[in-house]
Amino acid sequence: TQGSQQQVSLNGILCESSKSIQYTSYKSYLPYIISIVEIGIAAVCWYFLYHHELIFERRRLPVTLRGISRESDISVYSEDSRIPVYNDLPNLAWVLTSSFLKRKRKFVPEKIKEKGLYLTKPETDNVKETWEEKFKLSNGIFVDKYSFEQTIDSVIDHQYSLKPTIEYKKLQNMRISHVSEIYDSLLLSEGIEFDANSSEDIKNFFMFFNMNPRRHSENALETYDVYCEIASEQVSIEYDIQNIKISEKFKVSIEEALESNKPIEDLKLVFNKFGHLFATKIIIGNKLQRLARLNGKKNENESKRPIDETANEFLSLWKKEIYPYDSSYLLTMNGDPIKINQIQKWLEIVPVFETEWGIIKRVVIPLYKILDIKQQKEIEKLFSKKDHILMLEETTILDFNAEYQRIEFNSKLKSNKYQIFGNVVDTNDKTIASIYMKFSLKSEYGFSVNWIQVDDKNSQTSYKLKWMLIGCPSEIGYFDSTTRDKEIKTGSTELEITFKKKSALENVNIAKHWTCQINIDKPLSPSSFVLLNIEYPIARKTPIFKASCQRSQESNSIIDVKVEPIKDVYVEFLNEDEENTVTIRWCAFY
Structure with missing residues (x-):
């Protein structure tokens, strides 16, 4: 025999060779001796496997064997990528498949050169590599109108060990559930379960993107469905999100979206690409299921117990x-019917046919929950229902003599459900108390400001309008x-103002005022301050009131x-007796 050194592991049915071995006959009787040795080795292999209780089968596979000739290379070759086939001994007509390979619960790589490397790896490494690739465990889940699909792009750094907790369950159970909404039927059939601690986050996440599948009319329709499922759970894989390192591509995409002034639109594009949900727990196995849509409502309950004598x-x-519908069959994950009287046989063969296994259940959380805490809080701030300072700008006042000035935004907003607060300041940012404003005609493109100047000496001075736009990020x-790190609290109160023109004329020099109290719930700090804005009836274009505030002696909140x-404009613009209710908008800054 000539060639390099070769290692042969008989108990693993593994032949690992870096160089070919060639058989060269030096004597005429050498081939006969080799044939006898080969037969002896095959017999020893069979005896060793049998007496060590290793299950093997004779399988007629679509195999193209090479190395049959003594003068050709000994090699490993198979057209079946699911089961390894080793021609480690020439002239073998059948292949031994041991339970040593089955216990790895994996799918062997197709490429011949990778098979030896694959089987020499630790079992946990092989599990991570193959299941992650086949079932895309490192990918997010895209939520569509009718389905939950794995995305193409991974959100996990493949160079980082996920260290999943793997448990071989071999648990069989059956459940019957009554469903009142079509969307819930979709969740059951897709095997989607919301994590108990994240159900509210998922709800807010869907509302944030205005993509809640329940909002589709057909999914929100009331239904009377009965869902039956018989599951054979084989493997449970669970990830600790604290040990997950996100991929660089996903990380950069999130950072760029959060830095944008339109983060909601940009984040929507990111999550549409990488997914909306992430499965922290995956159950692998097989299941039978069927959804029956009834015409009438039955008693709502859910039964879920292990399959036993019941x-x-x-x-x-x-x-x-x-x-009266047909109950004689259930459907496999591929849609094939299985008769009721064949279920027990089906359950017995599920553990054997690993190639038929799939994901039968996923416990999911919002995808953003695998990000670091800081980014999670930024995203949650975006889809919260609280008001924030969305814009903080200053605009040069062009002409005080004009009736109003229109201020346009740099880009179109989603809605006009916002509030404007502001003051006129000089070049030193000092507030000008003699100028009063009214903000009106709010739209997605901008707003108008009407003002009254009671001191003409300021008419030729250069002033600026410092204004801020307050609203809910998801709506605007x-x-x-x-401005995202600034904490505010907003609200409004109504104040009834009743006055007569005659009394106003008679008492124009008398200080006439109305008062109210605002409870802002959260106590103000010494550095906190409050801005007020008066909203008039639509017909009133010009401001005629001024508002001021101070902290109450009763409470700091x-x-x-x-x-x-x-006073200077009160009589001029009051053309008739009025009884109005004005709204006092307030914003507290902490």
């Missing part, structure tokens, strides 16, 4: 629940990245508000 009772219940669709007329 299995017949469950099947009887299933038959009763969907009567805009959030300046420089109560503000005393005083509203009084602007």
Whole structure:
């Protein structure tokens, strides 16, 4: 025999060779000796495997064997990528497949050169590599109108060990569930379960993108469905999100979206690409299922117990629940029918046919929950229902003599459900108390400001309007990245103002005012301050009142508000007797 050194492991049916071995005959009787040795080795292999209780089978596989000739290379070759076939001994007509390979619960790589490397790896490494690739465990889940699909792009760094907890369960169970919404039927058939601690986050996440599948009219329709499932759970894989390192591509995409002034639109694109959900727990195995849509409502309940001697009772219940529909069969994950009387046989063969296994259940969380805590809080702030400072700008006042000035936004907003607060300041940012404003005509493109100047000496001075836009980020669709760390609290109160023109004329020099109190719930700190804005009836274009506030002596969280007329313009713009209710908008800055 000539060639390099070769290692042969008989108990593993593994032949690992880096160089070919060639057989060269030096004497005429050498081939006969080799044939006898080969037969002896094959017999020893068979005896060793049998007496060590290693299960093997003779399988006629679509195999193209090479190395049959003594003068050709000994090699490993198979057209079946699921089961390894080793021609480690020439002239073998059948292949031994041992339970040593089955216990790895994996799918062997197709390429010949990778098979030896694959089987020499630790078992946990092989499990991570093959299941992650076949079932895309490192990918997010895209939520569509009718389905939950794995995305193409991975969100996990493949160079980082996920270290999943793997448990071989071999658990069989059956459940019958009554469903009142079509969307819930979809969740059951797809094997999607929301993590108990994340169900509210998922709800907010869906509302954030305005993509809640329940909002589709057909999914929100009331239905009377009965769902039956018989599951054979083989393997449970669970990830600790604290040990997950996200991929660089996903990380950069999230950072760029959060830095944008339109983070909601950009984040929507990111999550549409990488997925909306992530499965922290995956159950692998096989299941039979069927969804029956009934015409009437039945008693709502859910049964879920291990399959034992009561299995017949469950099947009887299933038959009763969907009567008069056909209850003689269930469907596999591939849609093939299985008769009720064949279920027990089906359950027995599920553990053997690993190639038929699939994901039968996924416990999911929002995908953003695998990000670091800081990024999670930024995203949650975006889809919260609280008001924030979305814009903080200043605009040069062009002409005080004009009736109003229109201020346009740099980009279109999603809605006009926002509030504007602001003051006129000089070049030193000092507030000008003699100028009063009214914000009106709010739209997605901008707003108008009407003002009254009671001191003409300021008419030739250069002033600026410093204003801020307050609203809910998910409703407005805009959030300046420089204002997200500022904490505010907003609200409004209504104040009834009743006055007569005659009394106003008679008492124009008398201080007439109205008061109210505002409870802002959260106490103000010494550095906190409150801004006020008066909303007039739509017909009133010009401001005629001014508002001021101070902290109440009763509590640090109560503000005393005083509203009084602007005396110089009060009579001029009051053309008739009025009884109005004005709204006092307030914003507390912490």
